[in-house]
Amino acid sequence: MDIKERKSIALLVGSLRKESLNRKLAVVMGELAPDSLDLELVEIGNLPLYNEDLDQDPPGEWTEFRKKIAQADAILLITPEYNRSTSAAMKNAIDVGSRPYMKNVWSNKPAAVISLSQGAIGGFGANHHLRQSLVCVNALVMAQPEMYIGAAGNMFDENGKLTDSKMEELIHKFFRSFNRWLSNFIE
Numbered sequence: 001m002d003i004k005e006r007k008s009i010a011l012l013v014g015s016l017r018k019e020s021l022n023r024k025l026a027v028v029m030g031e032l033a034p035d036s037l038d039l040e041l042v043e044i045g046n047l048p049l050y051n052e053d054l055d056q057d058p059p060g061e062w063t064e065f066r067k068k069i070a071q072a073d074a075i076l077l078i079t080p081e082y083n084r085s086t087s088a089a090m091k092n093a094i095d096v097g098s099r100p101y102m103k104n105v106w107s108n109k110p111a112a113v114i115s116l117s118q119g120a121i122g123g124f125g126a127n128h129h130l131r132q133s134l135v136c137v138n139a140l141v142m143a144q145p146e147m148y149i150g151a152a153g154n155m156f157d158e159n160g161k162l163t164d165s166k167m168e169e170l171i172h173k174f175f176r177s178f179n180r181w182l183s184n185f186i187e
């Protein structure tokens with residue numbers, strides 16, 4: 001087992017738009033993370049759509065992304081809900097990381113999923129579709145606590161600051177559980 005003072009966490013955001021609430025949550029989570037977790041946002045919007053033919057001579061963006069995921073101690077995925085699933089961008093990132101065959105960078109990687117939506121059910125469908133793919137690529141997906149954030153439209157001010165103190169407490173709680181769970185894999 002590795003002995004580490006700080007665990008490196010690759011943070012993936014499934015929405016690509018500038019004013020994304022999921023991205024705002026990611027930024028806030030970076031600020032609220034405990035010292036033991038080092039969160040780094042890994043961009044997925046620049047990844048060419050997965051096409052097996054391209055893996056003969058993979059695009060640099062894929063290689064860079066695969067390296068970042070392979071080097072991280074764990075992954076935190078924050079997803080919007082698009083038509084009751086995760087976004088195409090997030091699914092593409094999963095596909096890119098899962099190939100070439102036998103070089104799947106997700107395998108045995110601890111991972112947690114958070115879904116955030118403006119809708120009432122907090123991206124439940126997205127959360128579970130994403131978990132399904134992560135289990136398929138042999139990521140070690142944290143079962144509990146589940147985190148579905150609904151009605152997120154008014155949760156941040158115009159500067160992206162979290163205005164909901166209950167949500168802040170929930171994020172701290174999530175980090176406590178995540179950190180404790182990670183110590184099953186990384187001390």
Ligand SMILES: Cc1cc2nc3c(=O)[nH]c(=O)nc-3n(C[C@H](O)[C@H](O)[C@H](O)COP(=O)(O)O)c2cc1C
Binds near residue numbers: 022
């Ligand atoms: C293509 C598309 C499909 C969507 N489908 C859903 C959905 O199934 N459930 C839901 O709660 N919200 C849905 N929404 C609304 C998103 O939850 C909302 O736009 C959210 O703010 C997106 O996340 P973002 O702010 O990080 O971009 C959809 C939005 C788009 C653009």
